Amino acid sequence: MTEPKMVFIGGAGNMAGAVIGGLVASGYPADRIVATGRDHKKLADFAARTGVQVSTDNAAALADADVLVLSVKPQGMKALCESLAGIVSDRKPLVITLAAGIPLSAYQRWLGAGVPIVRAMPNTPALVGTGVTGLYAGEGVSDAQRQIATQMAEAVGIALWVEEETGIDRVIAVSGSGPAYYFQFMESMIDAAVKAGMARADAERLTLQTALGAAKLAAASDVDVAQLKRNVMSPNGTTERAIRRFQSGGLPQLVEQAMRDCAERAAEMARELDQ
Known part of the structure; x- marks a missing residue:
């Protein structure tokens, strides 16, 4: 497979935007990345700056995605996931969430069983390419998918995998906060x-x-x-x-x-x- 197609929901926001910028700067093909959002002007400016595709239609963008990156506020995550549950459950792309605090069990309820999910906890120095991202993989995440998540994290700094979900809390205490x-x-x-x-x-x-x-x-x-x-x-x-x-x-x-x-x-x- 060529580079997986990545869809970033909330992609023009600060953190997702930094990750996308890091990926493109490191040589990832811009035409394999889609950033979605609701602000047409912000999306247009982001596309002009990075060269990636943009869309206001989450479902349409996700139709042929290999990787779905969720970068919205925790308070809006449940409604977003439930709105995409049908297509995610059917296609089962790798889901990487950048939202703090939400456990895998919640995503599994909202998106459906059998979806490979990685929790990623980046910190704000990712905005200048010197971040730390803690990563935890749920059941069903393949080695190739773990490598995709690692590549994404290393585009803006260093990556650290933890072997149990509570390890993310320790990452937050050290590098997240x-x-x-x-x-x-x-x-x-x-x-x-x-x-x-x-x-x-x-x-x-x-x-x-x-x-x-x-x-x-x-x-x-x-x-x-x-x-x-x-x-x-x-x-x-x-x-x-x-x-x-x-x-x-x-x-x-x-x-x-x-x-x-x-x-x-x-x-x-x-x-x-x-x-």
């Missing part, structure tokens, strides 16, 4: 620098470049982040004093509890959305 943790820390650094007398523009520039540099250094290094931290610290020096303040203030324990809270809330949302 993780960007906000770093934004919070950056915000606190910027505010502290301003209070110390630095101009806000300078504080923002230094903080963001420092965060970018630290992440790139960690990603390129063959030692773990604990050692990289120690490499910056001189005995009884400035960095050591700052790190000791973080540790005495309970930062490691606070991070652990915050991530546990995040994972618990993800599990709660799954139960709520599975009603």
Whole structure:
């Protein structure tokens, strides 16, 4: 088979749009991708920018699709799936959902039994090609279909498969919600620098470049982040004093509890959305 035909419902939205853009940039044929939506102008602009096909008719777009990517808000997912259940149940394309919180059991009820489904949990840095996507495959997903999902995820960053569905909750706690943790820390650094007398523009520039540099250094290094931290610290020096303040203030324990809270809330949302 040539490259599978992919249909992205909600394809002109931010996340699906980023994935489509990443696929096209990596060499995936634009004429094998269809993005659907309701806004004619937005779709036309998206088609002009990416070269993909666009449509306002979900069912028509899905008629010969090999892969169906669902990228709508969780609140609208049930109605969408039920509207497509007939054709999906008949054709059984690979379904990849980008919506957070909805368990496979709900999709199986809404779309019908025997449909191969992959849950994908990308994070917002996918918008700039440096994302992380957690993936979980339901029953009946073939190795070839897993590879398709991997290819889609790697078009905007890295992919991580989990072997049990609850693993998605842990992915959310680390990478799904993780960007906000770093934004919070950056915000606190910027505010502290301003209070110390630095101009806000300078504080923002230094903080963001420092965060970018630290992440790139960690990603390129063959030692773990604990050692990289120690490499910056001189005995009884400035960095050591700052790190000791973080540790005495309970930062490691606070991070652990915050991530546990995040994972618990993800599990709660799954139960709520599975009603």
